[in-house]
Amino acid sequence: MERTASAYWRGSIQRGRGEVTTASGVLKNSPYSFSTRFENAPGTNPEELIAAAHASCFAMALSGALTKAGFEPKALDVTAAVSIEKDGEGFTVRSSKLKLRAQVPNIDGAKFSTIAEDAKKNCPISKLLNAEITLEARLEGAQNYGSPSKPSQQSSSAV
Structure with missing residues (x-):
């Protein structure tokens, strides 16, 4: 059994943005960024x-x-x-x-x-x-x- 997800990232680490999507569709283009990871901004990490x-x-x-x-x-x-x-x-x-x-x-x-x-x-x-x-x-x-x-x-x- 294999499960997949994809991540899309554009830009520098501190100013860039990304989206994560799971094959099941439960996560679809969910945003993530430096600020969602290290500064508690809205989005996932x-x-x-x-x-x-x-x-x-x-x-x-x-x-x-x-x-x-x-x-x-x-x-x-x-x-x-x-x-x-x-x-x-x-x-x-x-x-x-x-x-x-x-x-x-x-x-x-x-x-x-x-x-x-x-x-x-x-x-x-x-x-x-x-x-x-x-x-x-x-x-x-x-x-x-x-x-x-x-x-x-x-x-x-x-x-």
Whole structure:
């Protein structure tokens, strides 16, 4: 399976502009520029797109892993924060911080944490990133059994 996107850029790095489009059409001529990337101007940027990819990939990986283990999630609310830092002459993506709020009936906190950590490590986007990936997971809901889940603060580097 292969997915595609295209980027169009014209001009210098600081005054130029670009547009990004996905083959699915979900993004069509979405603007990006130096100011959308580094100055919070309206538009998208590569790190935001990576964060969206990582959050959605992790949510699907976790849903699949929970379902395989016999637990159907009621809701998985995932946020990814991708950090970029100056690195010599350029920039490097240093980390992706996943935050998860989950409602999963009939699962205890320990089992939930184990499955969530495994999904974090094995999500295809996690494997793609050469950055520190952290997960803070919170299991919610009165239908859960066992002890409440403690946030997972473990980190792992992508393979």
